[in-house]
Each structure stands twice: as C-alpha cells, then as structure tokens.
Amino acid sequence: MEFGAKIVKEISPQDFSLYIIKGHLKIVNNGIEVDIKKDSICVIERDSVYSVEALGLKGNTFLVSYSIRRN
Numbered sequence: 001m002e003f004g005a006k007i008v009k010e011i012s013p014q015d016f017s018l019y020i021i022k023g024h025l026k027i028v029n030n031g032i033e034v035d036i037k038k039d040s041i042c043v044i045e046r047d048s049v050y051s052v053e054a055l056g057l058k059g060n061t062f063l064v065s066y067s068i069r070r071n
Contacts, residue, residue, distance in 0.1 A: 002054060003056060003057050005054045006053045007050075007053075009050075012050060014066055015046050016064055016065060016066035017065050018063070023059060024056040025053065025054060027052050027053075028051040030050075035055070
C-alpha cells in the first residue's frame with residue numbers, strides 16, 4: 001500500500017486481523033484511532049466501521065488474515 005492510500009469507512013463482513021510487516025498504518029475502528037507500526041497487529045471485529053490510511057513513506061506491507069466458517 002503506497003503512502004497516502006486509504007480505505008475509508010468500510011464495514012467489516014467478518015473478524016479479521018492486520019499484521020504490519022513493513023511501514024506504518026493509521027486505523028480508525030468504531031471511532032477509535034490507532035497508529036500501528038512494524039511487527040504490530042490489529043484486530044477488526046465483524047460489523048465494525050473501519051478506515052485504514054498508509055503512513056509509511058517507503059511503502060507498507062501487511063498481512064490480512066481471517067477464517068472461513070462453514071455453516
């Protein structure tokens with residue numbers, strides 16, 4: 001994700017986590033703003049309203065993980 005790129009006011013369809021491999025992200029989750037940097041993790045819960053902004057000047061790399069549930 002390049003510096004300044006944004007995901008704005010999305011609604012999470014399921015729980016997921018973001019693990020920051022490289023860079024710096026600003027995450028707003030249900031009105032709470034958090035800055036997360038390299039080797040940090042943030043969990044977004046289902047039905048949360050969240051935004052992500054890339055702040056790392058040299059690019060950002062992160063891993064998104066979630067589980068698929070069968071009914």
